[in-house]
Amino acid sequence: MHEILLVEDNPDDVELTMRAFRKSNIVNEIVVARDGVEALDYLFSMGTRAGRPPTLPQVVLLDLKMPRVDGLHVLERIRAHPRTKLLPVVILTSSIEEQDLLNTYSRGANSYIRKPVDFQEFVEAVRQLGLYWLLLNQPPPAPAPA
Amino acid sequence: MRSVIHAITAVGLLVVVSLGRLASQTAPAYATGAATVSLLLLATSHLLLVREISRREHTERALHDANRELESFSYSVSHDLRAPLRSIDGFSQALVEDVGEQLPPDARSHLDRIRHATRRMGTLIDDLMALSKVARAEMTRERVDLSEVAEQVVAELRRQQPARQIAVTIAPGLQATADAPLVRLALQNLIENAWKFTSRRDGSAIEIGQTRAGAGAPAFFVRDNGAGFDPDYAHKLFGPFQRLHAVSEFPGTGIGLATVQRIVHRHGGRVWAEGQINSGACFYFTLG
Numbered sequence: 001m002h003e004i005l006l007v008e009d010n011p012d013d014v015e016l017t018m019r020a021f022r023k024s025n026i027v028n029e030i031v032v033a034r035d036g037v038e039a040l041d042y043l044f045s046m047g048t049r050a051g052r053p054p055t056l057p058q059v060v061l062l063d064l065k066m067p068r069v070d071g072l073h074v075l076e077r078i079r080a081h082p083r084t085k086l087l088p089v090v091i092l093t094s095s096i097e098e099q100d101l102l103n104t105y106s107r108g109a110n111s112y113i114r115k116p117v118d119f120q121e122f123v124e125a126v127r128q129l130g131l132y133w134l135l136l137n138q139p140p141p142a143p144a145p146a
Numbered sequence: 147m148r149s150v151i152h153a154i155t156a157v158g159l160l161v162v163v164s165l166g167r168l169a170s171q172t173a174p175a176y177a178t179g180a181a182t183v184s185l186l187l188l189a190t191s192h193l194l195l196v197r198e199i200s201r202r203e204h205t206e207r208a209l210h211d212a213n214r215e216l217e218s219f220s221y222s223v224s225h226d227l228r229a230p231l232r233s234i235d236g237f238s239q240a241l242v243e244d245v246g247e248q249l250p251p252d253a254r255s256h257l258d259r260i261r262h263a264t265r266r267m268g269t270l271i272d273d274l275m276a277l278s279k280v281a282r283a284e285m286t287r288e289r290v291d292l293s294e295v296a297e298q299v300v301a302e303l304r305r306q307q308p309a310r311q312i313a314v315t316i317a318p319g320l321q322a323t324a325d326a327p328l329v330r331l332a333l334q335n336l337i338e339n340a341w342k343f344t345s346r347r348d349g350s351a352i353e354i355g356q357t358r359a360g361a362g363a364p365a366f367f368v369r370d371n372g373a374g375f376d377p378d379y380a381h382k383l384f385g386p387f388q389r390l391h392a393v394s395e396f397p398g399t400g401i402g403l404a405t406v407q408r409i410v411h412r413h414g415g416r417v418w419a420e421g422q423i424n425s426g427a428c429f430y431f432t433l434g
Contacts, residue, residue: 012233019240065225094228097221117228117268119236119261 002058003029004134007039007074008092009066016119017061017092017126024127028134031057036069040077043084056087056143059133062109064093064100072103079108086140088133151199155192162188217282224275228268235264266399270387273401277386280408285325292320292366295330296354299337312344317355320366324413324433332409335402336368336429342396343427344372363415363432371426375419383419406431 004021008014014032021030033039039062041047045054060078064071071091078084090111091104101112113129116122162184238260246254296316304310322329337352344350353369375383375390382388386404406429410417414434421427 010229010233012236013229016232016236016240019236093225094232095221095225097224115228115232117231117235118265119232119239122232122236 002055003031005031005033005039005042005057005060007033007036007060007066007071008063009035010063013063013115016122020119020123020126021130023123024130026126026130026134028058028130035066036071036074039074040069043078043087044081054083056084058139059088059090061090061092061129064091064095064104072107075104075107075109083143086143088137088139090129090133151192151195155188158188159185216278220275220278220282223271227271231264231268231271235261235268238264270399273399274386277401277405277408280328280331280405281412283325283328285328285412287323288326290322290324290326290329292322292329292333293318293354295333296320296337299330299334300352303338303341307341310341310345310350312341312350312352315351315353315355320354320356322366322433328409328412329433332406332431333368335406336431339402339429340368340370340372340427342372342398343374343391344370345396347372357430363434365416365430365432367428367430369426369428374421374423374425374427376423377421380419380421384417403429 004026006014006017008017014034018030021028031042033042037047039060041049042052043056043060045052062071062074071093075089075091078087078089085108088110089108090113091100091109092113092115093100094115096114104112111129111133113125116125162181165181238257241249242254242257246257249257293316300314300316333354337354340352344352349371351371354367355369356364356366358364373391373396379390383390384403384407385400387400388404389398389400407417410431410433415432417429417431419427419429
């Protein structure tokens with residue numbers, strides 16, 4: 001069972017998302033990257049993650065507004081690299097600005113979810129998200145080793 | 147723009163100088179004086195024009211900057227203000243779930259109030275964002291069939307609340323030249339209001355039509371026989387977050403009519419209301 005990569009800079013949101021996963025009985029390992037740099041380090045086994053075996057998460061949950069490298073740039077880098085270009089990326093953000101929707105979909109985001117304020121709604125969103133991306137959805141074939 | 151002014155002034159100078167030369171051959175003293183005055187006048191008007199243009203360019207730039215600042219402010223409001231709300235709601239809920247059993251009833255009720263207030267603030271932020279979007283939206287005027295739009299809005303409301311018994315009359319052929327999405331939003335807000343404020347009476351009725359009030363442009367109206375309002379407070383109806391009824395009586399954030407007013411004003415139109423407590427309300431609007 002592959003891990004979920006959660007790219008999120010707000011520690012409260014990390015905690016609440018983990019809680020929502022637990023409540024939805026999703027037991028995949030959740031790797032947390034606290035900004036775009038950490039996410040790219042993890043995905044491409046570089047920087048602080050140099051030497052990590054080159055496995056890919058089953059899905060990336062990507063926040064947009066983050067310090068250092070933002071979500072849009074992470075998405076661009078994921079889509080630009082042959083090894084990660086098919087990786088499912090779900091945008092998980094507070095914004096529903098049209099510009100954010102346009103920018104992320106046009107750069108190849110697979111889905112866009114707005115985090116609701118109501119925690120019960122959030123748990124439900126995470127449950128459905130897990131059900132869909134971890135169970136229902138057939139992931140793209142694993143990339144050939146580099 | 148500035149180079150055009152410079153060019154015109156240069157041509158003007160040439161004309162004055164050549165006329166001066168021509169005149170100086172006949173009456174030298176008089177012509178030199180006239181040419182000097184003309185030159186001075188021309189130079190002054192040139193300076194004034196250039197200064198006026200820089201002032202306008204400066205204003206335009208300031209306006210552009212202010213707009214961009216507003217955009218980024220709205221973005222922060224929608225993104226950054228919601229994050230702490232999610233934390234407050236999420237962790238209050240976590241407390242209820244994890245130790246709710248051990249809490250005295252008062253404490254549980256306090257947590258419920260915290261969550262209720264948080265969700266309400268979330269809704270207020272969303273509504274505020276929607277209102278600012280109305281102000282920022284690009285407008286394209288086209289022919290809009292308001293009767294058809296009204297039919298669609300009512301059909302959607304009937305679908306959402308099939309149990310409501312409401313007699314709705316929509317005058318056929320209501321035509322307007324307006325921005326279709328915006329005028330739709332305005333009509334939707336007015337009809338939803340009528341729908342909401344007739345919910346506490348039997349024999350609810352809504353009428354959507356057009357009236358020719360005086361010599362001006364025809365006014366469209368949405369009339370209902372619901373809760374109405376105190377005409378003394380009519381001027382407050384269209385202010386953002388203004389409510390004339392308790393939330394417990396009729397839910398809402400008080401942004402609907404502010405949205406309607408903003409849309410109508412963007413069309414250069416007018417919106418006003420007539421009503422009495424418990425005898426219904428009628429909202430009129432023109433679209434410029």
